[in-house]
Amino acid sequence: MTAPPQRLAPPALFLLWATIAVQGFGGTLPFARRELIERRLLTEAEFAELLTLGQILPGPNVINVSAAFGDRHAGWAGAAASVAGMVVVPMLIAMALASLIGAAATLPQVQSALLGMAAAAAGLLIGTAWRMARPMRRLAPSLAVAAAMFVAIAVLRLPLPAVLLIALPATLLVHGAFRRGGLP
């Protein structure tokens, strides 16, 4: 891994990722892309490479990217500062918001508004799934895996660790990720 030309210290990394995180309504990915590429901290290709890594590893994608990015600049301290920047300030905002709403939630209108907001948030999830599924909408093996996951989790309510133990090898197999040599 080549060292980046412009090295950021941990405090600068914390600020960079906190700036990205507090802009991120409904996902931080577009804001991470914009900040990192416009400030010439990464090229498009480097960003795409880091994001792929963030997506194939477990954990929140952009937080994985922030950890790897921070490590390239300042080692473990840089990774810790970047991840803290991603979560600390947004968590303080979310907890303050939750406290304010909690103080008002004795009113029936506020309770009903929260119910409406939760319903909209659930709708966002379904809309997100539809967008995420764009590359696989015509691929039978992918659709079968998604349907099986839905049945196991939403219908049968099985524990996720047990489901993943079977689902991960199965999906890697049907998508040819174990194949030697010529990958599609």
Add this chain to the structure above:
Amino acid sequence: MSLLAQLLLTALGLSLLAVGGAVAVIPEVYRIAVETRGWLTAERFAELYAISQAAPGPNAMLVGLMGWALAGWGGGLLTMLAFVGPTSVIAVFASRRWAALLPPARQAAIRAALLPVSVGLVVSAGVLIPASLGAEVLVVGVVAVAAVLHGTTGTHPLLLLLGGAAIGAIAAL
């Protein structure tokens, strides 16, 4: 074991289950917090999820807010750090070493294989939450409208959340 210790252990475990992104763990958070441990009611869970989406930041803050609801501000921050800690350590090791060993074609195949797993989990969360709210006509209507607008148009997510809140408040009058 204290409640905070149980929360932190739960968050550490959830971390490694976040396949393809943090939203993948929402059904498991629901199963643990509402059905198995009884930490939150279904309504409280749905509220915290809505708040996590209305606040700016990564998609994973539901886990931190669960910690906040049970163990206060410090508990919330610690739970969130426990949720992102193990996977961040893995990300650092992976970007230092494994990435060079996995050729781009194989990385792409792994990503394609994980995508339907995440999609199935995200749809499950989108169905479990309204089902837990009682699936009334109004709830299902808001879910459907928000899903179609978010899935097919560029409507800002915050606008959809505020719209849902407004419809809920009007319905209570």
